[in-house]
Amino acid sequence: AQSVAQPEDQVNVAEGNPLTVKCTYSVSGNPYLFWYVQYPNRGLQFLLKYITGDNLVKGSYGFEAEFNKSQTSFHLKKPSALVSDSALYFCAVRDSQAAGNKLTFGGGTRVLVKP
Amino acid sequence: GAVVSQHPSRVICKSGTSVKIECRSLDFQATTMFWYRQFPKQSLMLMATSNEGSKATYEQGVEKDKFLINHASLTLSTLTVTSAHPEDSSFYICSWGKGGWNTEAFFGQGTRLTVV
Numbered sequence: 001a002q003s004v005a006q007p008e009d010q011v012n013v014a015e016g017n018p019l020t021v022k023c024t025y026s027v028s029g030n031p032y033l034f035w036y037v038q039y040p041n042r043g044l045q046f047l048l049k050y051i052t053g054d055n056l057v058k059g060s061y062g063f064e065a066e067f068n069k070s071q072t073s074f075h076l077k078k079p080s081a082l083v084s085d086s087a088l089y090f091c092a093v094r095d096s097q098a099a100g101n102k103l104t105f106g107g108g109t110r111v112l113v114k115p
Numbered sequence: 116g117a118v119v120s121q122h123p124s125r126v127i128c129k130s131g132t133s134v135k136i137e138c139r140s141l142d143f144q145a146t147t148m149f150w151y152r153q154f155p156k157q158s159l160m161l162m163a164t165s166n167e168g169s170k171a172t173y174e175q176g177v178e179k180d181k182f183l184i185n186h187a188s189l190t191l192s193t194l195t196v197t198s199a200h201p202e203d204s205s206f207y208i209c210s211w212g213k214g215g216w217n218t219e220a221f222f223g224q225g226t227r228l229t230v231v
Contacts, residue, residue: 032217034219034220036222041124041206041225041227042224042225043119043121043208043210043222043223043224043225044159044208044210044222045222046219046220046221049217049219051217052217090158090159101147101164101212102149102161102164103149103161103210103220105158105159106158107157107158108156108157108158110156
């Protein structure tokens with residue numbers, strides 16, 4: 001079975017400081033990993049994904065994520081956070097060996113960037 | 116990215132009535148779509164998966180007779196909450212997949228349902 005864990009319910013960071021949102025996963029086959037962001041009362045917006053290749057993936061709005069197979073992690077990072085980055089972030093995984101092409105989401109991490 | 120339009124964004128209905136939520140993919144055609152439910156400050160819970168031309172597959176614990184899904188075409192799916200009760204109040208989100216394990220999903224804006 002596939003699963004995702006986001007160990008932090010909330011991350012607080014000052015504007016201009018680096019931002020990291022943690023994610024670990026568990027799959028039977030190969031992981032396909034995704035990060036989404038959700039603003040209040042809105043659907044999810046795709047940020048980036050890891051399928052294969054380079055472990056460092058660059059995505060939208062200056063975000064990047066590093067795939068670490070040995071630690072089964074896919075942490076989201078941004079070198080310099082903006083107040084507008086304050087939102088709810090979800091990590092998601094799709095297992096290559098799971099039926100149904102389903103995405104499994106982590107519990108979400110709320111990011112608060114203070115001016 | 117692809118555009119998914121979900122309507123309405125907010126709806127308030129009385130207990131016992133039915134509510135229909137529409138989800139359209141505006142610039143692509145997709146055979147698979149997903150309906151999620153999200154409780155406050157919680158993650159998305161997959162309710163059902165449907166493929167165009169076939170019946171939806173519901174997740175365990177989701178009542179198929181209460182949450183009717185009609186995958187009418189490659190660009191339109193509807194979720195009808197029948198005989199709504201206050202406990203059905205939630206945020207419902209649709210998602211279209213372009214297919215393939217390595218493709219991202221595209222989400223609608225969500226519908227905030229309040230049953231009074």
